[in-house]
Structures are given as C-alpha cells and as structure tokens.
Amino acid sequence: MINFNGNMVAQDENILTQNRAFLYGDGVFETLKIVNNKILFLEDHYFRLMASMRVVRMEIPMNFTMEYFEEEVLKVIRENQFSAAARARITVFRNDGGLYLPKTNDVSFLIHATTLESALYSLNKAYYEVDLYKDFFVTKQLLSSIKTTNKLINVTGSIFAHENGLDNCILLNDTKNVVEALQGNLFMVVGKKLSTPPVSEGCLNGVMRKQILALAKKVEGIEVVEEIISPFDLQKADELFLTNVITGIQPISKYRKKEFTSNLAHLLVQKLNESISEN
Template sequence: MVNFNGTIVSQDDCEWGQNRAFLYGDGVFETVKIVNSKILFLEDHYFRLMASMRVLRMEIPMNFTMEFLEEEIISLTLKNEISSSARARITVFRNEGGYYLPQNQTVSYVIQIVPIENSRYCIEDKKYEVDLYKDFYISKQLLSSIKTTNKIINITGSVFASENGLDNCILLNDSKNVVEALQGNIFMVQGNKLITPPISEGCLNGIMRKQILLLAKKIENIEVLEEVISPFDLQKADELFVTNVIKGIQPITHYRKKTYVSKIALQLLDEINKLVQN
C-alpha cells in the first residue's frame, strides 16, 4: 500500500510510483513534428534516440527499428485524426526494479501526441524578450547534449521567465558561457558571421540546429561558426534566434536594452520550409 495525496491506495493503483523515469529521471525522450503523416527529420531523431539510450546503457529492443517507431507514431496520429499537423513525444524509460542500480536494462516506452496549429514553420511578428538565467548552470558533459527526463533547470528557468515577464531565458554553463535557450539551441549573428555554441559547451545536440548549420553554409557571404559565446557577446550581436524542431526558428527581439533584427532568421526559415515540403 502507498499514500497518494493522503489516501491509502494499493501499489497496483499507483503503477507510476515504480516508474524509474519518475523516481530517478531514468529516461530519454524525443519530440517530433508530423506534417501530413510524415515525421520531419525522422532519421536524425531516430539515431539521436538510439545514441541517447546507449549513453544511458539501456538495452535497445530488437524491434526498435526506425520503421517500427515511425509506424507506432503515425498510427497514433491517424487514430487521433490529427495526422495533418501534430507534435509527438516518445519517452523511453528503464523498466522498474532496483534503486540507483537498476535490476535490468530493459525498457518500455510511451508515445503522446497533440495537434499543432501550423504545419508550416512561421514567425510571429511580435516582441520576444529574453534574459540570462543564472540560478543554476549546465555542465559541459555528454549527458547535457541528450534529452533525458531530468529537465529541472529548464523547468525552474521557465518559472523564472514567467515571474519576470520574459518569453524565454538563456542558459549558461559552469564556465558562465552561453549554452542554449530554455526551449532550443541559440544562434547569434554578428556582421557576416552566424555563430552557435559547440556541443562541447553542454548544449543539446539539436535536430533543427543541425539543419540550420547545413542550410546557413549555402548562404553567400555568411561564415558559419561553432564557437564559445559569452554573455557580453550578446550585447554586440545584430541578431539572435532560438531553434527547435516544433517551432523552427524563434527570433529574439529584445535582450536587456538591446533590440535585434530578424533578417537571417527569416531567410533561413524560408529555406527550412522549402526543405520540409520536398
């Protein structure tokens, strides 16, 4: 028996109480965008998920092929009649048993899906203000580059942003350098340079980040760099934007007393929409 909110219930009625993702953050996840029954950037998502499971020493089931996971996700969108434009999250977690040391390395998974309004990537013409979040810092390590179910820094940062009337916050690592935003990777434009922090700084190995880097290299007179960004550099930037696979690109318009344009962001967004429509 267990106590749940003051009520004594049986262990069987509280199955999540044994879930290792709940108890220890022992899980990884991927969030994908579906457009017209197609998972965007499916191969990149699949291989990142497999790599994440290997990092956590999870046992990858024999049936966990890319085709299997694609079918599982798409069939759920069809069942919910939202296959035209949706967002899905697949969470993989180690099966129950043990404390810090698992009793086995086998896994289970759950897929959740919700509709989204826009199938195309678009940018809203409105103010988008950010600031630094300095209560906690990201470590420069491999675990920071994968999507585990431990996102407490992002959660507390989101609360901080809400309390201070901000749209987002910029996260720093333990060297006090810029890592990413709460909901995605960050890019900075300075003159003819497009710069984003390298993975070694602790940022997520983002799917949209990869696409932006590839597309930007095709733009004339733009030098694409993966370099350390300090908070001081943000003040000197011409443009800042955040990327993730659901939103695409979100330009930052205000950081403290600085106002930014969105020229390169709009150009890249056009290229992303051409890419996903092919």
C-alpha cells in the first residue's frame, strides 16, 4: 500500500510509483506542431530525439524509425479528430526498475496532443516584456542542449515571471552569459547583424532555431552569427525575439528600460510560412 494524497491505495493502482520519468526525470521529449496531418520539420525532430536518447544511454527500439515515429504521432491526431492544426508531445522514458542505476535501458513512450487555433505562424503583436531570471543558472553541457523531463529551472522561472508581471524570462548560464528564454531560443538584432547564443553556451538545440538561422542567411544584407551574448548586450539591441516550434517567432517589446522594434521578425515569419507551404 502507498499513501496518495492522504488515501491508502494499492501500489499497483498508481503507475507513477515505478515510473522513472516521474521518480528521476529519466526521460526525453519532443514537442511537435502538426498541420493538416503533417508533422512540421519531422526529420529535425526525429534526429534530435534519437540523439537525445543516445546522450542519456537509452536503448533505441529497432522499430523506432522515422516512419514509425510519424505514424504513431498521427494516429493520436486522427483519433482525436484534430483536422487543421495540433500540438503533440512524445515523451520517451526508461522502463521501470532500479534506483539511480536502472535495471534496463529499454524504453516506453507516451504521446498526447491538443488542438491549435491556427495552422500558419503569425506574429503576436501584443506587448511582451521580459527580464533576467537569476535564481538558478543553466550549465554549459550537452544535457542542456536536449529536451529532458527535468525542467525545474523553466518551471521556477515561469513562476517568477508570473509573480513579477513578466511575459517571459531570459536564462543565464554559469558564466552569466545569455542562454535562451524559458520557452524558446533567443535572437538579437543589432544593426544588420542577427545573433543567437551557440549551443555550447548551454542553449537548447532548437528545431525552430535551426529554421530561423537558415532563413535569415538568405536575407540580403543581414549578417547571421552564433556568438556569446551578455546581459549588457541586450540593452544595445534594436530587436529581440524568441523562437519555438509552436509559436514560431515571438517579438520582445521591452527588456528593462529598453523597447524594441520587430522589423526582421515580421520578415522572417513571412519567409517561414512560405517555406512551409513550399514543402
């Protein structure tokens, strides 16, 4: 018997008592956008998931091909009758058994989905204010670049943002340089230069980050670089925006006393939608 919320229940009635993702954060995940029964950037998501599983030494099932991955996700979309656009998450976790040392490296997965209002990406024009989150720092290591089920920095940072009337917070690494935002990678425009922190600084190797870097390199007159960004650099920027697969591009209106434009963000959203419609 176990105590669950003050009630004594049989241990086998609660699936969390042995689940390693719940007990130890022993899981990795991908968040996907599906439009008209098509997973956007499928190949990038698939290979990042495979790389994440290898990093944490999970055994990759022989049948876990990209086609299998795609079909299992779309099965959930069809079953829920999400016709236009949906958000799905696939979580892969090591199977039950062991303490810190697992008894097996075999895995199971869980996929769930919710509907989205819009298939196309659009620029959110609402006022969007951010500040630094300095209670905890991201470490500059390979684990920081993948999506694991240990997201306590993002959770506590989101609470901090809510308590302080902010729309988001910017995370710093252990050398006090800018890494990313709570829900996406960060880009900065200064003059004709677009920059974003390199993955080696501890930021997520984002799928949308990759798309925006590729699209921006095709914009005439724009220099695109991956370089270290300090908190002081942010106040010199002309433009700041965030990227993730669900939102696309989110312009930042204000950081501390500095307010920003969103000219390049507008252009890149247009190019992002064009690239999706072409594929």
